[in-house]
Each structure stands twice: as structure tokens, then as C-alpha cells.
Amino acid sequence: MNPVFPINAPRPAKILVVFGTRPEAIKLFPVIGALAATDGLTVRTCVTAQHRGLLDQVLEIAGLVPDRDLDIMEPDQTLDRLTARLLTGLGAVMDAEKPDRVIVQGDTATAMAGALAAYYRKIPVAHVEAGLRSGDIYHPWPEEVNRRIVAPIADQHFAPTDTAADALRRETIDPATIHVTGNTVIDALHWTRDRIADDPTLAAGLDAIAERFAGRRIVLVTTHRRENFGGGMAAIARAIGRIADRDDIAIVFPVHPNPNVVAVMDAILADRPNVARIAPLDYPHFVRALGMAHLVLTDSGGVQEEAPALGKPVLVMRETTERPEGIVAGTARLVGTDEDRIVSEVFTLLDDNAAYSAMARAHNPFGDGHAAARIARIVANGFGH
Incomplete structure (x- = not known):
């Protein structure tokens, strides 16, 4: 049965968070938690398992059980086969979930294919850790091009630093869509360090x-x-x-x-x-x-x-x-x-x-541990919540 909402009450917006590797999981679990705690949002997660074993380690410590799991990993998988399988697999998930927004992170094949699959369906895309650039399409390879593909598709760019935001502006990305949030990895690091302090057996x-x-x-x-x-x-x-x-x-x-x-x-x-x-x-x-x-x-x-x-x-x-x-x-x-x-x-x-x-002793330029909360607030504000 479909839920019944009061007259004039906004329907919760469905957010689909897509990730597939250990680094993505580390940097997104604080975001998923912050989104889930935000009024007006419903969060769904899809893992591609681009890196199966390493991904599962993070899911376990973060207490995350994905709603969808494509289990896409194969030994010695070529980049073109991986990309094709990601694009069709994530497309099928989006067709079934019908999200109001898709969130991808970083520079992986999963992030690139997730953004492209959403674009094909005219679903808005938010990019966590946007704007990182080396200036060389082969270093890092293929990540540099993956990032550049996501940028013109996304309409919310969560840049970790002012430098990353400047890189997006130089690519003529609308400045109104760029938000400097800090990097969510610092959120994850602080959370995990506190967990270990409370329970040393986690890293024994x-x-x-x-x-x-x-x-x-x-x-x-x-x-x-x-x-x-x-x-x-x-x-x-x-x-x-x-x-x-x-x-x-x-x-x-x-x-x-x-x-x-x-x-x-x-x-x-x-x-x-x-x-x-x-x-x-x-x-x-x-x-x-x-x-x-x-x-x-x-x-x-x-x-x-x-x-x-x-x-x-x-x-x-x-x-x-x-x-x-x-x-x-x-x-x-x-x-x-x-x-x-x-x-x-x-x-x-x-x-x-x-x-x-x-x-x-140099100052760490990558954030203060509150990036996920900033991201969740901006996502919710985009739906008028």
C-alpha cells in the first residue's frame, strides 16, 4: 500500500547513494548516516562491489546493509567490460528505485557509470569530493577522466577544498552549484578513531x-x-x-x-x-x-x-x-x-x-569532520526541506 501523506505535506525525497569500492564506502558512510537523520529524505543504497572484499570490511564496521548489491567484481576485469556492466546494472537499479537524486563519490568507474546512468534518465546527480584534478588524463588513470565525466552531469558539486572548487569554476561549472564542504574522509576518520578508543578490540x-x-x-x-x-x-x-x-x-x-x-x-x-x-x-x-x-x-x-x-x-x-x-x-x-x-x-x-x-605540524587542509552534515543539509534544502 502506498503511504498516505497529509495534504500539502512534501513527500520525502528518495536519495540513491551509489558506491562500489572501499574508499567510496569510507567516505560515504558518514554521508549516508547524515542523510538518514535528515527530515524529508529517504535514503537507499546500491553497492556495485567493484572491490568485493575490501568494500565488505567497511560495510561491516559502519553497520551498513545495502539495499541493492550488483556484485560486479570479476578477476582481471577489463575497464571496458567493467564500465559496460556497471552502466547497465546501475541503470536497472535506477529504473526500479526511481530516485529523486543520485549521489556518487570520487573518481571510480562506479561513480562515472552511476552519474552517466542517472543522466540517461534525467535524474539529478550530486558529486561528493568534486573538483579534484591532476591536469593529466593518465595520472591517475583512469580516475582523472572519470572525474571529468561526472562534472558536467552533476548539479550539486561538494568540493572538499577551495582549490577543488576553483578547478570546477575554471571548467565553467555554475558557481551556484559548487559547495565547499571539507572532505568526508575526515568525518570517517574521527568517527572510527573514537570507536577504537571506546573499544580497542576493533583494532586489536x-x-x-x-x-x-x-x-x-x-x-x-x-x-x-x-x-x-x-x-x-x-x-x-x-x-x-x-x-x-x-x-x-x-x-x-x-x-x-x-x-x-x-x-x-x-x-x-x-x-x-x-x-x-x-x-x-x-x-x-x-x-x-x-x-x-x-x-x-x-x-x-x-x-x-x-x-x-x-x-x-x-x-x-x-x-x-x-x-x-x-x-x-x-x-x-x-x-x-x-x-x-x-x-x-x-x-x-x-x-x-x-x-x-x-x-x-603543517595544517591539514582537508576538513574539520563536519562535511557530511553540510552535504545532507544542502541536499535537503534542494527539495525545500
């Missing part, structure tokens, strides 16, 4: 590593970018090996399950007593690992935002970044994938206290 899986490496400074490593596959990944592995030659440090390395990462690291790093190559961490354990780290070596996007919130310097193993705010603020530094450069920059932070302090 790192107790053995903390004990094993007590008294050593920890370098946290993450790497998985497609553009680094091949020679870049091999150079990163060799650099990690040289860093691990020092007996005053330890390396904690959650290894991404992609064979292009695992095979290279297995071949070059082998068994190092001060290198903990571990399975990918769920979000509470990753937040704890960030807290344990002295510095972070990464090619990830989100880590460039999370680590500065905990005062951890970030060395970015990429040639460009779509998060230049961290570079400008001094919380992050681009080091590329040159083996010697990576080693030199890590050793500088390990051996030069002034250089380390300058990065660790």
Missing part, C-alpha cells in the same frame, strides 16, 4: 605487530595504482627493500591483493625481519596503523587526506596529485617512483628532525 589485530616493532619508527606503506604497475612497482619494491636495510625502522605494508602488486613485492622483498607484509586492513585497523606510523609512503589518494589529520608526513609515490592542497600546505610531498628519490626522501624525514616537524 595489530597488537602483535605493535609489540614486535616496539621501539622502532614505523613506515606505513600502501601502493596499488594502475599507472605504477610494471617498472614503477618494481622500483617501489626495491626502494622499500633499501629502506628496510636500516635496523632503526620497521615497515608495515598492507599489500593490495592485485597480482600486479603481490607478485612484484613477493619477488623483491622476500622475507625481511623488519617488514610486516600483511593482508589489507579493515578501516579500524588502518586507522590504528596510521596512528602507529612515523611517516607514510603511498600512492593512494585518500591517504594523502587521512594521514595529515593525525600529523603524519606523507610521501606520495606519483608524478602528479589531484590533491595539491597537501603539497601546498606541506603535509605531503611528491616523490614519484624513482627508487633513489624515494629512499632519499624517506631518509630525510627519518634523520632530519626539522624537516619531519615541518610536515608533521
Whole structure:
């Protein structure tokens, strides 16, 4: 039976939130919670499971049970096949759900296909973490183009920083549709850190590593970018090996399950007593690992935002970044994938206290932990609520 609404009372607007990867889930669960707590909105969620296992870890800790699950992941899936399956699958979900607005996040194939499927149905699109640009369509690849496809479709752009908002304005996006909100990953980080403080068992899986490496400074490593596959990944592995030659440090390395990462690291790093190559961490354990780290070596996007919130310097193993705010603020530094450069920059932070302090104490430009509430308020206001 259809619900009966009082005369002249606005019908709740249905919001469909679409996501498929671990980073999207981390950055959207605070938004989903804020939307659900907002009068006048009904929230539905659809996961594509573009990254099945890593996604499910976040759903569990956030207590999210998706309303729709496309379970789209396949081994070694090509980008064109993935995109085709996402577009048709998400289109079918939108036909069934008939949402009043679709929300996508970031730069994944899921975000791009979700925006395009909504556009084909003339459903308004909101883009969380809008406006990030590197200026190079192949770095990061394919994420840079995914973002650019979403931008002209969306009519609500939630830019995390003024820099991101300026990038959208330069692309002639209507300034009235651009809202600087901060990045929702800071909301997720604060929420998770508080959960761990209340219940340490949520991240107790790192107790053995903390004990094993007590008294050593920890370098946290993450790497998985497609553009680094091949020679870049091999150079990163060799650099990690040289860093691990020092007996005053330890390396904690959650290894991404992609064979292009695992095979290279297995071949070059082998068994190092001060290198903990571990399975990918769920979000509470990753937040704890960030807290344990002295510095972070990464090619990830989100880590460039999370680590500065905990005062951890970030060395970015990429040639460009779509998060230049961290570079400008001094919380992050681009080091590329040159083996010697990576080693030199890590050793500088390990051996030069002034250089380390300058990065660790720099202001984090990515938000204050209240981005999700701002987004929910703007979405509701768009329906007159």
C-alpha cells in the first residue's frame, strides 16, 4: 500500500547513494548516516562491489546493509567490460528505485557509470569530493577522466577544498552549484578513531605487530595504482627493500591483493625481519596503523587526506596529485617512483628532525569532520526541506 501523506505535506525525497569500492564506502558512510537523520529524505543504497572484499570490511564496521548489491567484481576485469556492466546494472537499479537524486563519490568507474546512468534518465546527480584534478588524463588513470565525466552531469558539486572548487569554476561549472564542504574522509576518520578508543578490540589485530616493532619508527606503506604497475612497482619494491636495510625502522605494508602488486613485492622483498607484509586492513585497523606510523609512503589518494589529520608526513609515490592542497600546505610531498628519490626522501624525514616537524605540524587542509552534515543539509534544502 502506498503511504498516505497529509495534504500539502512534501513527500520525502528518495536519495540513491551509489558506491562500489572501499574508499567510496569510507567516505560515504558518514554521508549516508547524515542523510538518514535528515527530515524529508529517504535514503537507499546500491553497492556495485567493484572491490568485493575490501568494500565488505567497511560495510561491516559502519553497520551498513545495502539495499541493492550488483556484485560486479570479476578477476582481471577489463575497464571496458567493467564500465559496460556497471552502466547497465546501475541503470536497472535506477529504473526500479526511481530516485529523486543520485549521489556518487570520487573518481571510480562506479561513480562515472552511476552519474552517466542517472543522466540517461534525467535524474539529478550530486558529486561528493568534486573538483579534484591532476591536469593529466593518465595520472591517475583512469580516475582523472572519470572525474571529468561526472562534472558536467552533476548539479550539486561538494568540493572538499577551495582549490577543488576553483578547478570546477575554471571548467565553467555554475558557481551556484559548487559547495565547499571539507572532505568526508575526515568525518570517517574521527568517527572510527573514537570507536577504537571506546573499544580497542576493533583494532586489536595489530597488537602483535605493535609489540614486535616496539621501539622502532614505523613506515606505513600502501601502493596499488594502475599507472605504477610494471617498472614503477618494481622500483617501489626495491626502494622499500633499501629502506628496510636500516635496523632503526620497521615497515608495515598492507599489500593490495592485485597480482600486479603481490607478485612484484613477493619477488623483491622476500622475507625481511623488519617488514610486516600483511593482508589489507579493515578501516579500524588502518586507522590504528596510521596512528602507529612515523611517516607514510603511498600512492593512494585518500591517504594523502587521512594521514595529515593525525600529523603524519606523507610521501606520495606519483608524478602528479589531484590533491595539491597537501603539497601546498606541506603535509605531503611528491616523490614519484624513482627508487633513489624515494629512499632519499624517506631518509630525510627519518634523520632530519626539522624537516619531519615541518610536515608533521603543517595544517591539514582537508576538513574539520563536519562535511557530511553540510552535504545532507544542502541536499535537503534542494527539495525545500
